[in-house]
Amino acid sequence: MIRNSGGLAVVLDEGVLNISLILSDMKHLSIHDCYEAMVQFIEYMLRDLTNDIKAYEIVGSYCPGDYDLSIDGKKFAGISQRRIKDSAAIQIYLDVNGDSHARAQLVRGFYDVGIKGEETKFTYPTVDPQVMDSLSNLLGHKLTVADMKNRAKQALAHFATELVTPPFSDREYETFEKRYTQLLKRNERIAQLRVE
Structure with missing residues (x-):
């Protein structure tokens, strides 16, 4: 599947959850403000399990960016954004459970096959599976995609009481x-x- 935001490959399987926050009338908010909204949303979702989430680029991860989410230097999520007119879609993939190292090796192999050792106009990341892990492993708490969906719904319910959204x-x-x-x-x- 081709994502409509971001620019590099990510792996999506049964242990990975994608969430999009779709916001309208965002002309007064910067790109960074919108990224921060997603960071705060995820921090709220996981507030009972950790307060150690950091947002910065994890070098060696696949699809690296300034808003990679990590715990102890290991990336478990990446955020991208697409803006159209005054609206924004802030999108995140969350590595919830499963074999994160195998996912990273898959992307590394994808780049190796595609590049074939040739010079490219764009610099693709050299993927290091050791800098990535799942939330379940990082937190020492077994999480499922269904768990994370429920946490997202609860977070939305919480924030919806603070926002007035027309039907x-x-x-x-x-x-x-x-x-x-x-x-x-x-x-x-x-x-x-x-x-x-």
Whole structure:
């Protein structure tokens, strides 16, 4: 699947959760403000388990950026952002459980095969699996994607009491349904290509 934000490869499997915060009328907020909103959202989600989350680039991780989330120097999440007009979609992948090192090795192999030792216009990261890990391992607490979804819903409920959000219009719901159907169809085509 091709993400509509970020610029490098990440691995998505059953142990990885993607969350998007979609905010409208954000012209008064900077790109960094929006990244910070996601950082604070994740910190709130995990507030009972840790207060050691740091946001800075983890060199050697796949898809490195200024807003990599880590604990003890090991990356467990990466944030990207897409802005259109006055709206922003802040997107994060969370490595919840599973074999983080195998995921990193997969991306490292992907770059090795793609680059073939040739010179490139863009500098791709040299992926080091040792700088990445899952939340479950880092916290010493078994977490599942379902757990993290529940934590996200609780965090949204908490923050929703602080925000006044107008209801979606019928037109907005129609547009959402149309785009969601397109997404499902695109993913079906991608899955068929992979099987072939």
